[in-house]
Amino acid sequence: MLERPITRHGAVSALLPLVVEDLVFEAGGRRLIDGIDLTLEAGRRSVILGPNGSGKSLFLRLIHGLIPPTSGRIAWNGRPPGREVRLSQAMVFQQPVLLRRSVAANIDYALAAHGFDKAARRARTEQMLIEAGLEHLARQPARRLSGGEQQRLALARALAVEPDVLLLDEPTSSLDPHATLRIEMLIARAAQEGVRIVLVTHDIGQARRFADEVVFLHRGRIAEHAPAEVFFDEPGSEAARSFLAGELVL
Amino acid sequence: MQDFGAAFWLAGELLVSGDETLAEIVVLSLKINAGAVALASAIGMPLGAILAVARFPGRQALVVLVNSLMGLPPVVVGLVVYLMLSNAGPLGVLQLLYTPTAMIVAQTVLVTPIVAALTRQVIEDMDAEYSEQLDSLAVGRLARIGTLLYDARASLVTAVLAGFGRSVAEVGAVIIVGGNINHVTRVMTTAIALETSKGNLALALALGFVLLTIAIVVNGAVGGLRLAMVRDAHA
Ligand SMILES: Nc1ncnc2c1ncn2[C@@H]1O[C@H](COP(=O)(O)OP(=O)(O)OP(=O)(O)O)[C@@H](O)[C@H]1O
Ligand SMILES: [Mg+2]
Numbered sequence: 158m159l160e161r162p163i164t165r166h167g168a169v170s171a172l173l174p175l176v177v178e179d180l181v182f183e184a185g186g187r188r189l190i191d192g193i194d195l196t197l198e199a200g201r202r203s204v205i206l207g208p209n210g211s212g213k214s215l216f217l218r219l220i221h222g223l224i225p226p227t228s229g230r231i232a233w234n235g236r237p238p239g240r241e242v243r244l245s246q247a248m249v250f251q252q253p254v255l256l257r258r259s260v261a262a263n264i265d266y267a268l269a270a271h272g273f274d275k276a277a278r279r280a281r282t283e284q285m286l287i288e289a290g291l292e293h294l295a296r297q298p299a300r301r302l303s304g305g306e307q308q309r310l311a312l313a314r315a316l317a318v319e320p321d322v323l324l325l326d327e328p329t330s331s332l333d334p335h336a337t338l339r340i341e342m343l344i345a346r347a348a349q350e351g352v353r354i355v356l357v358t359h360d361i362g363q364a365r366r367f368a369d370e371v372v373f374l375h376r377g378r379i380a381e382h383a384p385a386e387v388f389f390d391e392p393g394s395e396a397a398r399s400f401l402a403g404e405l406v407l
Numbered sequence: 408m409q410d411f412g413a414a415f416w417l418a419g420e421l422l423v424s425g426d427e428t429l430a431e432i433v434v435l436s437l438k439i440n441a442g443a444v445a446l447a448s449a450i451g452m453p454l455g456a457i458l459a460v461a462r463f464p465g466r467q468a469l470v471v472l473v474n475s476l477m478g479l480p481p482v483v484v485g486l487v488v489y490l491m492l493s494n495a496g497p498l499g500v501l502q503l504l505y506t507p508t509a510m511i512v513a514q515t516v517l518v519t520p521i522v523a524a525l526t527r528q529v530i531e532d533m534d535a536e537y538s539e540q541l542d543s544l545a546v547g548r549l550a551r552i553g554t555l556l557y558d559a560r561a562s563l564v565t566a567v568l569a570g571f572g573r574s575v576a577e578v579g580a581v582i583i584v585g586g587n588i589n590h591v592t593r594v595m596t597t598a599i600a601l602e603t604s605k606g607n608l609a610l611a612l613a614l615g616f617v618l619l620t621i622a623i624v625v626n627g628a629v630g631g632l633r634l635a636m637v638r639d640a641h642a
Contacts, residue, residue, distance in 0.1 A: 223539045244545045254540035257558040266554075270544040318544075 172233040172245055172321050173199035173353055175220060180229035182215055182377075189215055190226070191377035197355065202348050204364045204385075205357045207374035208400060213357045214251055216374065217324050220355075221248050233322075244271060247320035249328045251357075253311035255299040260291055263299045264314050271318040281317055288343060289313035304331040312340060322353045329363065341366065361401060365389055373397045417609030418616060429610065433617055436594040439507055440575045443514030444522075447570055451519040452563065455526025456552045460534055470527060476520035485583030488513040492584065505586040510594070513580040518570040525566035529559045561636035568629040575621065 175197040182190035190212050197203055205213050218224050220231055222238030233242050247267075256263050261282050268278040286292040289309045294302065299310060312328050325344065329337040341363065348354050358364055364371060364385075371388040373381040375396040381388060392398045421429050458470055490496050492504040492512075503509045533555050541551050556563065578596035585592035587601055595614045602611040 218539065221543060223542050240545045243543060246543075248543045250540065250543075254537060256537075256554070257561075267544055270546050270550070 172236075172242065173197065174234065175322075176230070176232045177220065178230040180216075180219060180231065181227045182212075182219060182224070183227045189377050190219065193229070193377075193379055195372065195379060195382065197353075199353060201353075201369040202367055203355045203370050203372060204368035205355065205372045205374060206359075206361070206364055206397075206400070207380075209359075211374040212377040213374055214326050215377075217248065217326050217355070217357055221246060221324055223248075245320060246322040246324065247315035247318055248324040249308075249311045249315045249326060251326040251330070253307045255302075255307055255310060257298070257300060259296050260299050260302065260310055261286065261295040263310060264317050267314045267318050273318075285313040285317045288316075290339065305333065305336050308332060309336065309340065312343060316343065316347055316352075320352060322355070323347060325354065325356045327357055327359060329358070329360065337363070373400070411608075414608035414612055418612035421609060421613040422616065426613070429613055429617070431590065432593055432595055432598050432614065435507065435592075436575065436596075437621075439510050439581070439594060440514060440571060442511045443518055443574050444567060444571045446511065446515045447518035447522050447574075448567055450515070451522030451570075452526045452556060452566075453552065454519075455523040455528075455566075456530045456556055458523070458527045459530035460548070460552055460555070473520050473524045473527065477524050479517060479520065481517060481577050481579035482583065484516050485513055485580035488516060488580065488584050504584060505588060505592055507585070507592055509584040510581045510592060513584045514574040514577065517577060517580060518574050521570045521573055522566050525569060526556075526559075526563060529562040529566070530555045533559050561633055564629050564633055564636075568625065571625060572622065575618070575625075 175195075177193055177195040180190055180193040180195075181188065193216065205216065207213050215224075219226055220233075220238060222231075222240075222243055231238055236242050256266055258266065264282045264285055265278050268281055273281065283292070286295050289312065291306065291310060291313065294306065299307070302310060308328055308331060312325070315323060315325075323344075328344070329340050332340060344354060344356070345367070356363075356367060358367075368385040368388075370382070370384050372379060373388070373392075373394065373396065375394075380394040380396045381392060383393065387393075388397065389401065392401055455473075458466065458473065488509065489504065491498045492501065492509055493499055494504075503512070530552075534551075537555065537558070541554065546554065576596065578600055581592075581594060582597045582600065585594070585597065587593050587597040593601075595618050599611045599614050599618070602608070602614070
């Protein structure tokens with residue numbers, strides 16, 4: 158491992174806990190995030206579960222500071238999610254945004270943005286390409302990759318900058334089982350190395366494999382926030398029960 | 408007045424023999440237009456990108472203004488640049504009137520809005536796609552503009568081409584500020600206008616042919632380049 162970001166660009170290192178208070182986000186006359194209170198502590202792996210349109214992606218973008226809330230407070234260890242905080246985080250979007258450059262250049266770009274010097278960038282890019290199984294595609298234009306390869310590149314790029322916090326929005330949604338496993342191993346290893354992971358997923362199996370705790374979102378609210386064993390064995394909310402039972406949750 | 412057939416014949420001869428007058432005019436034209444397009448790109452691309460990315464009061468009005476400046480009448484640009492550079496004008500001391508530099512200035516004024524307006528459109532679309540990813544990577548403002556310009560390179564080629572097409576075919580502005588002086592400021596379009604009015608159709612036709620060829624070659628080259636970039640998914 159290279160050094161943590163703190164020495165590289167002086168960014169804040171201890172980002173946890175994340176405290177969210179009465180978070181509201183409205184758009185188009187709809188209350189899409191409807192009063193969320195949540196505390197995420199250090200040292201756990203959190204999974205955000207919920208049906209389509211429940212506000213999972215919005216919530217991730219809000220806590221990452223990409224969109225301003227209508228009201229409420231977000232604090233990463235007391236700091237609002239601005240540029241400084243983001244320098245210690247990385248996010249993988251539901252639809253990966255890859256630059257119109259080569260696969261390797263996409264990783265290099267993120268490293269440069271995070272202040273890695275040239276030698277470190279080269280070594281780190283190569284390492285990440287190998288870990289993501291993309292080294293044979295290094296010189297390819299990133300936009301020509303398959304959907305699954307694009308997701309792997311997006312994750313490799315996010316992990317490359319050695320974030321303290323990694324926000325993942327359905328990072329395996331278009332991967333085959335083998336590739337999913339491979340990605341999960343990458344994420345699990347990052348978690349072991351101390352990266353605080355917040356994973357949004359639809360995949361209940363993935364949530365079971367991965368979660369220490371589950372946040373279940375339903376219609377912009379937290380229907381349930383519980384340790385994984387509790388959530389999966391005896392979910393407290395009706396919405397979560399039907400979701401886990403594979404019923405239609407609307 | 409030569410008859411038509413003879414004019415075509417003579418024009419062909421001029422082209423094949425590499426006539427010196429013809430070559431001189433073509434080379435000067437290319438220099439002036441390349442200079443103007445380079446300058447206009449250096450100004451217009453960052454300007455367009457800033458307009459695309461920045462949010463400030465009056466931005467929308469500025470966008471409309473730049474868009475409408477695309478249709479600036481060349482003779483008016485020529486006139487204004489003439490007034491600025493003439494002895495009585497604010498820049499008269501520079502003694503630039505009737506020099507190639509004056510022509511580059513006029514062409515730059517004409518082309519910059521084209522490059523800026525097209526760049527603005529391209530960059531705005533790309534920013535809509537990239538914005539959150541670049542925010543997530545904590546990319547600063549200046550670096551963001553650089554990134555967007557670089558990643559839009561395939562589309563920006565088209566903007567530059569449009570600018571070149573406009574300036575190389577333009578006659579009104581360059582004839583006013585350049586004066587169409589033989590061996591000094593005579594370019595293809597002004598020479599065609601002059602030779603036609605003098606009845607010297609051979610030279611006019613030969614120049615017209617060169618102009619047409621340049622337009623086609625430049626368009627073809629840029630189109631091919633763009634196609635290659637699209638194929639490599641850089642567009
Ligand atoms: N900028 C916006 N303006 C208006 N509505 C929005 C905006 N962004 C999101 N929405 C709406 O908010 C709701 C929640 O969106 P979000 O993307 O967070 O859902 P999600 O839980 O991530 O769903 P999925 O599982 O399908 O990814 C959706 O109904 C969506 O249409
Ligand atoms: Mg989503």
